[in-house]
Amino acid sequence: MADSFGDKVAAAVRAHGPLCAGIDPSGALLASWGLSDDARGLRAFCRACVEGFAGTVGVIKPQVAFFERHGSAGMAELERLIAEARAAGLIVIADAKRGDIDSTAEAYADAWLGDASPLAADAVTAHPYLGLGALAPLFRRAAATGRGVLVVARSSNPEGRELQRAVTSSGAGVEDMLLGEIAALNESPDIPPGTVGAVIGATLEPSAFSLSQLGGVILAPGLGAQGAGPADVAERFAGCRPGSVLPSSSRGILTSGADPDALRRQAASLARELAASMG
Numbered sequence: 001m002a003d004s005f006g007d008k009v010a011a012a013v014r015a016h017g018p019l020c021a022g023i024d025p026s027g028a029l030l031a032s033w034g035l036s037d038d039a040r041g042l043r044a045f046c047r048a049c050v051e052g053f054a055g056t057v058g059v060i061k062p063q064v065a066f067f068e069r070h071g072s073a074g075m076a077e078l079e080r081l082i083a084e085a086r087a088a089g090l091i092v093i094a095d096a097k098r099g100d101i102d103s104t105a106e107a108y109a110d111a112w113l114g115d116a117s118p119l120a121a122d123a124v125t126a127h128p129y130l131g132l133g134a135l136a137p138l139f140r141r142a143a144a145t146g147r148g149v150l151v152v153a154r155s156s157n158p159e160g161r162e163l164q165r166a167v168t169s170s171g172a173g174v175e176d177m178l179l180g181e182i183a184a185l186n187e188s189p190d191i192p193p194g195t196v197g198a199v200i201g202a203t204l205e206p207s208a209f210s211l212s213q214l215g216g217v218i219l220a221p222g223l224g225a226q227g228a229g230p231a232d233v234a235e236r237f238a239g240c241r242p243g244s245v246l247p248s249s250s251r252g253i254l255t256s257g258a259d260p261d262a263l264r265r266q267a268a269s270l271a272r273e274l275a276a277s278m279g
Contacts, residue, residue, distance in 0.1 A: 005123055005148030006194015009217050010243030012058025012091050017271035018243075018278060020093065020219065021053050022250025023062040023081070029251075033258040039073035044258070046081040052263030054088035057271060059246055061219070064096040079118040092121040093219065093246075097152060099127035101134045109141035113149075123148035125199055125219070129163075132181045143191050150219045153178045156201030156226065165207075176209040186215030194244075202228035202236060202247055212239040220245055224252025224270070230277035237278070247274055 003011070025045045027037045033048075035041035046062075053060055067078035085092050098108040111117050112124035123142070126135050128151050138149045154164055154175045164175040172180070178198075185196045197216035202223050211218065218240060222228045228236075228247070237245045249270060256262040 003146060004192035004194045005142065005146060006192075006197070006215075006217055006244065008091060008122065008146070009059065009148075009194070009246065010241075013243040013246075016056065016058035017275040018246055019057045019223075019267060019271040019274055020059040020061050020246040020248040021049070021057045021253055021267055022095075022221075022248050023049050023060055024250040024254065025066045029254055032255070035258070039070055039077055042067065042070065042074060042077040043080065046077060047084070048258050048260050048263065049254075050081070050085050050088055050090070052260035053267055054085070054090055056264050056267045057090070059091040059093060060085055061093040061095050061248055061250075063250070064094055075119075082119065082121055086122070091123075093123045093125065093148075093150065094119070094121035095125050097125045097127050098138075099130055099135060101130055105134060105137040109137045113138060113141040113145055113147045115145055120145075121147070123150055123197075123217075125150045125152060127152055128178055132178060139185060139191060139196055142195050146192075148195055148197055148217060150197045150199050150217065151178065151182060153182070153198040154200045154204055154207065156203045156222050173207060176207050179207075179209040179211070179214060183213050183215050197244075202226075202233050204236070206236060210239070211237060212241070214240070214244075216244070218245045219248060221248040221250075223247040223274075224249040230270075230273040233274065234277040234279075242279075245278070 030037050030041045067074040082092050111119050142149050165173050168177050182196050185191050186193050194216050199219045202220040233247045253266050256266040
């Protein structure tokens with residue numbers, strides 16, 4: 001049986017440490033790198049990132065919105081990035097935050113997790129607020145292809161906290177209900193362990209759900225520019241299965257500039273700090 005997404009991430013963390021490097025080619029970053037805000041600039045930005053990160057980190061996370069804003073030309077560069085990064089041995093998480101019902105969810109599964117799709121990444125982020133069950137087509141496709149789905153459960157933006165902490169009829173908060181449902185999916189005989197994970201902000205204090213019970217990969221954005229440091233990550237995710245937590249930094253690394261060697265040094269330094277803090 002092929003390795004699950006959780007197995008692949010654990011192997012990458014053992015080899016390179018837990019850092020997930022974000023790839024966010026915003027207009028401001030492209031300008032700071034001396035690149036044009038168009039498809040040509042995206043291509044140069046992404047190639048520098050792949051060259052700098054391959055062999056230094058195990059996982060990258062392109063933010064899909066920064067490619068979508070350029071239309072079809074931008075999406076072509078995202079396809080190119082995914083292919084080149086995976087060929088270089090990097091695990092790619094497409095930060096697309098998709099989510100819908102029925103045939104639309106099936107189409108998202110085809111696009112981001114289907115073997116034949118040019119956009120197929122190793123995992124995709126998804127929104128659960130149409131109900132976690134609505135994402136079942138993504139879970140099934142991920143299980144069949146050895147890929148993953150990372151469900152946004154606890155985001156650090158202040159607008160989301162009131163909704164995510166709202167109390168359900170069972171007495172649990174919405175975020176803890178979702179985390180419990182994800183844990184149950186990872187124990188299902190139809191889903192390889194580690195297929196379904198969660199996005200949990202690294203700046204947030206723990207909730208009532210014990211993350212050691214999740215059974216899936218945790219993507220933890222917020223490292224660096226948003227305020228969380230390696231020690232914070234180690235404390236907030238203590239007790240999680242080794243190799244299951246991916247602290248993510250984008251701007252904190254990308255401000256190093258367009259030189260792949262500078263990106264490599266910055267990523268390697270942060271990866272070492274995380275490895276030392278997280279054990």
